[in-house]
């Protein structure tokens with residue numbers, strides 16, 4: 105058994121093109137990227153102009169004359185004063201351009217991050233329960249936080265890449281104008297270096313991909329350790345738990361180290377060639393002979409800047425390439441969620457009458473059915489108990505009833521029509537559920553009962569009374585505003601169960617499905633809740649999974665599920681006569697009141 109093995113089912117293998125990933129990342133930011141390109145072009149032209157002016161003025165100061173120069177193809181004549189004014193103007197313009205050059209990339213990155221997060225969560229929210237329930241613990245959290253941040257770094261680098269490439273090209277173009285041989289040498293070496301460093305960049309990208317997967321494992325481990333903190337204390341396994349997390353941390357550390365080395369090493373190697381580059385350029389100048397101090401100065405300045413820019417270009421490219429695996433992971437997760445999105449019939453469902461299964465089978469893994477050929481029909485207003493040994497398929501049956509899962513074979517009929525034809529919105533309004541394990545929001549009791557729906561305070565209080573929790577709530581100093589939650593001490597296990605029951609009753613459902621909802625209640629509270637549910641019998645159809653025979657008191661008929669088959673479905677009186685499983689369970693319960701079914 106692997107505790108840390110990946111469990112991202114059905115993801116495609118990580119093969120993608122840089123272009124498609126970039127498109128995913130910043131494809132919808134084309135206008136802003138164009139604005140960055142435009143501003144970068146102006147800024148680079150300004151910079152080249154400043155270099156030319158500075159070099160000419162320096163040369164003129166040395167010679168003590170006004171400037172009369174032939175620079176490459178350009179001829180100009182100006183006084184030092186005029187040139188200084190031009191230089192001053194260009195420098196001011198460049199200063200002003202820093203504003204859009206800083207804001208635009210930041211905006212792009214911020215929007216990319218927010219956009220990715222919303223897009224992924226929207227797909228998750230619309231995904232099938234099947235896919236949601238297969239997610240490893242902590243995976244969604246990791247994807248929505250850390251991995252989106254790392255993908256966002258890619259968006260920043262992509263804009264930096266646009267900026268630096270444009271600057272590089274313009275400075276090189278200016279250098280070509282001033283001295284073609286020197287510029288040619290610099291360009292040649294830059295292109296060669298870029299090609300030579302390619303294997304290192306690929307290695308960096310591969311490690312980044314491994315790091316992305318390792319971080320999901322690490323997040324899963326942390327989430328699990330957090331959830332099992334109580335058990336870890338009781339069993340005294342804090343040391344072993346630490347070791348497990350430490351192994352996950354170390355696995356991330358080693359990959360993080362390698363990716364960081366790559367991010368630094370590749371540009372640093374490139375930088376070391378700057379000097380080589382410069383010397384080579386000067387040698388080229390020397391070989392062709394160039395006497396003009398002004399143009400020589402400008403060429404040197406341009407080459408230094410272009411070389412420095414080339415290094416930034418390398419850094420941006422390297423970091424971008426190492427961000428793309430994160431973009432890929434996000435996209436695969438998003439696609440996996442989106443592709444699982446269940447269809448919505450759209451048909452109106454005003455009320456739920458009969459519910460029926462016709463030969464329904466279900467398998468989590470093809471070829472291994474956990475429900476086989478289950479058929480039944482239930483009328484509106486009936487109260488149905490479901491019993492059977494652990495692992496028999498009760499929860500699976502209930503999940504199909506709730507439309508959380510679709511049958512692998514057979515039909516599920518509501519009001520004699522296929523359930524798939526009805527709008528999910530109508531369905532959710534009419535059907536409610538209380539899981540075996542109550543799950544609260546970290547929020548007030550009122551918000552927990554309301555659960556994001558449009559319900560007034562009156563509806564909340566009515567539900568709380570029916571769930572026999574109202575008296576408890578009003579006895580707390582903050583009443584309905586008391587903050588409860590998975591880790592809040594304010595509420596006991598039984599109270600949590602009753603808050604969840606109130607949540608289920610609040611919107612007046614017509615079908616209520618309970619997965620042994622009274623397991624954490626004392627016999628007195630249990631009886632009271634049963635009285636409430638019995639009183640609601642005319643209003644709703646009730647299905648309740650029962651591990652305790654006492655839960656069945658309010659039921660009209662009981663389903664006996666054995667090994668994925670519905671072996672009996674009748675009244676308690678008939679079952680006790682005819683069904684051996686039910687009879688033995690009743691006898692055990694009678695021998696030990698409130699006893700647990702085998």
Ligand SMILES: Nc1ncnc2c1ncn2[C@@H]1O[C@H](COP(=O)(O)OP(=O)(O)OP(=O)(O)O)[C@@H](O)[C@H]1O
Pocket residue numbers: 237468469474492493494495496497498499500501
């Ligand atoms: N998500 C899942 N993926 C694969 N198999 C599953 C999954 N959930 C349940 N099963 C398998 O399906 C079978 C029926 O499980 P189910 O949860 O429906 O049983 P149950 O009757 O509710 O049991 P219990 O009384 O213990 O809650 C079991 O063998 C279980 O291992």
Ligand SMILES: [Mg+2]
Pocket residue numbers: 498499500
């Ligand atoms: Mg179950």
